[in-house]
Structure formats: structure tokens, C-alpha cells
Amino acid sequence: MYNRFLGSPRNVRVGVGLVAGMLLLFMASHHAGAGRTRPSPELRPESAVAGRIETAFGATCETLLIREIAAARTSIHMAIYSFTRRNIAQALMDAARRGVSVEIKYDQTSADWKGMADILHRLQKSGIPLIPVTFTRADQKMHHKFTIIDQARVLTGSFNYTTAAVTGNDENLILIRAPEVARQFEQEYRRIGNR
Numbered sequence: 001m002y003n004r005f006l007g008s009p010r011n012v013r014v015g016v017g018l019v020a021g022m023l024l025l026f027m028a029s030h031h032a033g034a035g036r037t038r039p040s041p042e043l044r045p046e047s048a049v050a051g052r053i054e055t056a057f058g059a060t061c062e063t064l065l066i067r068e069i070a071a072a073r074t075s076i077h078m079a080i081y082s083f084t085r086r087n088i089a090q091a092l093m094d095a096a097r098r099g100v101s102v103e104i105k106y107d108q109t110s111a112d113w114k115g116m117a118d119i120l121h122r123l124q125k126s127g128i129p130l131i132p133v134t135f136t137r138a139d140q141k142m143h144h145k146f147t148i149i150d151q152a153r154v155l156t157g158s159f160n161y162t163t164a165a166v167t168g169n170d171e172n173l174i175l176i177r178a179p180e181v182a183r184q185f186e187q188e189y190r191r192i193g194n195r
Helices: 017-029 060-071 086-097 116-125 163-167 179-191
Strands: 013-015 052-057 075-080 101-107 130-133 145-149 153-156 172-177
Touching: 052 060, 060 086, 060 145, 060 153, 060 163, 060 172, 075 086, 075 179, 086 101, 086 116, 101 116, 116 130, 145 179, 153 179
Parallel strands: 075 101, 101 130
Antiparallel strands: 013 052, 052 172, 075 145, 145 153, 153 172
């Protein structure tokens, strides 16, 4: 099916029930990070929700993300491991200037990587709250890659917001339009913190 927004025939819209259930199952089984083996009690992987999904692969991941940031009206919460793309940063700064509440949590260990320090500096200078996440153990990471928009849509997948992800890697990004799924990602976003 051809997707008029992204142009690629691989980007399609499908029902969200099965995919959301699979994502919730994954989140439940990996909820608290390294060492946790039991599902979180507040996540029910058997839940079915109504909504829609859209998929993107390769460079179209960035196109989809920027389109959704540009459409944000009230809030953007982002949890990202690695971030070096200036045009994504610019889209976030533009959203903040429009009055959208933007907040970003990132893994502190990645903050000094080439390109990321510059992006963080630009975002901070524009007034966007940046929350570094640190751990007491060196083998732990805040390895999430998700963005919640208007508490109604979630973008998640393998896609880090980096040049390598856009120009060379095989990546994916899923847009989920389902307020219940967004609520569960908001719970995870609030849970993320220093350990």
C-alpha cells in the first residue's frame, strides 16, 4: 500500500490491537531494565486497544518523527539513548516556540558522544528541559527510544535520532495512535530516573 505521507510502499497503516499487545508484552517483560525478570503489575500485555499504527523504515523514520513533532499541540515527552540529528532538534525547538511543552530524558553516558553534546547544548539553550539519567552500575543504560506526543500518540522502535540511523543503519519506527498505549508509555516515562 502506498503511503501518501512518506512515499514508501513499506509504510502502511494497520489495526493496532495485535501490535499494541505485542509492544505491551515486550514492555512488561523488560519494564525495569537489567536484572528484572517479572512483568510489571501495572502493564497488562493481554490488553487490546483501539487505534492505528503507521510504520517507517530507514530514512523515512526521521520524516515520520519530524512530521509528528510538527503536528504536536500540547506536549512532547522524549526518552532517547542517542541523539545527533539537528533537524529533529530544530523541530523540537520549533514546537517549544509554538507553546508545546517539550521535555527530554537521555542516558547520561551518551551525552559526551560526538554530535550529541552539541545537540544537547542547542536544546538546553532554547529552554527545553533536559533530564540526564544515570545509573550506579556501569552495565545499565536508559536505552529507550520513544516519543510521546499530546498524550495520544507514541513513536517507538529501533530508531535512535542519529545520522547513522538515518543514512546507514537498518532502522524502524512505529507510530501508534492510541491514547491507552500513550498512557502506558507516559507511566514508563515518569518511572525513568536515576538508579
